[in-house]
Amino acid sequence: MAIMRPFWPTRDSSVHGELDRMRRDMDRLFGGLSGRSLREPMAGVFPLTNVTEDTNNYYVRAELPGIKGDDLDISVTGEGLSISGERRIPEGKKDASYHRREREAGKFSRMLSFPGQVDTGKVEASCADGILTVVLPKAEAAKPRQISVKAV
Amino acid sequence: MTASEAKALEAKEKQEMSTDVEQTRPGATFTPAVDIFETDTGITLLADMPGVKVKDLDIDLQKSVLTIKGDVDSPEGPNETYVLREYSTGAYVRQFALSDAIDQSKIDAELKDGVLTLVMPKAEKAVPRKIAVKTG
Numbered sequence: 001m002a003i004m005r006p007f008w009p010t011r012d013s014s015v016h017g018e019l020d021r022m023r024r025d026m027d028r029l030f031g032g033l034s035g036r037s038l039r040e041p042m043a044g045v046f047p048l049t050n051v052t053e054d055t056n057n058y059y060v061r062a063e064l065p066g067i068k069g070d071d072l073d074i075s076v077t078g079e080g081l082s083i084s085g086e087r088r089i090p091e092g093k094k095d096a097s098y099h100r101r102e103r104e105a106g107k108f109s110r111m112l113s114f115p116g117q118v119d120t121g122k123v124e125a126s127c128a129d130g131i132l133t134v135v136l137p138k139a140e141a142a143k144p145r146q147i148s149v150k151a152v
Numbered sequence: 153m154t155a156s157e158a159k160a161l162e163a164k165e166k167q168e169m170s171t172d173v174e175q176t177r178p179g180a181t182f183t184p185a186v187d188i189f190e191t192d193t194g195i196t197l198l199a200d201m202p203g204v205k206v207k208d209l210d211i212d213l214q215k216s217v218l219t220i221k222g223d224v225d226s227p228e229g230p231n232e233t234y235v236l237r238e239y240s241t242g243a244y245v246r247q248f249a250l251s252d253a254i255d256q257s258k259i260d261a262e263l264k265d266g267v268l269t270l271v272m273p274k275a276e277k278a279v280p281r282k283i284a285v286k287t288g
Contacts, residue, residue, distance in 0.1 A: 047161075052228055054232050097189060
């Protein structure tokens with residue numbers, strides 16, 4: 001049987017060059033997404049939060065400039081923390097003309113869940129200089145327990 | 153057209169700035185979001201700088217260039233590990249060219265809940281004066 005010859009010009013550089021370029025573009029597109037998901041999201045829910053942990057507690061921090069404790073509504077269940085509230089920006093004076101307007105006002109609401117159980121009775125939240133810090137003590141069952149290995 | 157009074161806030165990534173002048177300490181530098189508005193009597197600037205305390209805030213005015221700088225301490229304790237990290241902590245820096253109309257000796261600054269309010273009154277001669285036009 002005769003070997004079929006391809007219809008398109010067999011200048012490999014053009015075909016494979018095209019495919020190569022497309023592959024590189026796709027790599028860059030998806031590589032960018034997977035690389036960033038470990039660090040910062042491209043479009044997230046307000047407020048952006050950082051969650052850290054040590055042996056005894058989870059710590060949730062969020063940047064909320066201009067927001068006082070009274071503007072916030074924080075509630076916690078066994079495995080979830082809910083942060084909601086409203087950022088208000090005071091009205092400018094009547095005859096003011098704005099050169100720049102970059103800050104935004106509005107409502108926000110966010111749920112966070114944790115890898116382990118938290119002790120809901122001992123959760124504390126504080127807000128200072130526009131940073132909200134919530135300390136959630138881990139439930140006893142969720143704390144790591146060292147297991148000693150007996151030599152036999 | 154239905155427009156709700158308070159729309160839902162969307163998260164915006166912090167704007168990291170690249171400067172020609174390098175900072176001596178390592179760490180990212182961010183541009184704070186500002187509102188600037190002008191009335192007949194002066195210019196008011198409001199900047200979102202969460203995490204900046206009064207002692208770490210530096211406002212500098214030289215040759216009509218206003219520089220706002222706020223350092224932010226990293227709030228995480230030494231034994232904490234990250235479970236989720238959506239933002240980085242770093243200093244806030246922004247510069248503006250001020251017009252000569254500002255009376256630089258009367259600038260008032262207040263930092264509260266991470267928001268800096270700068271009130272810059274216009275110099276007397278720059279306050280617009282209405283001139284009555286007579287018809288004759």
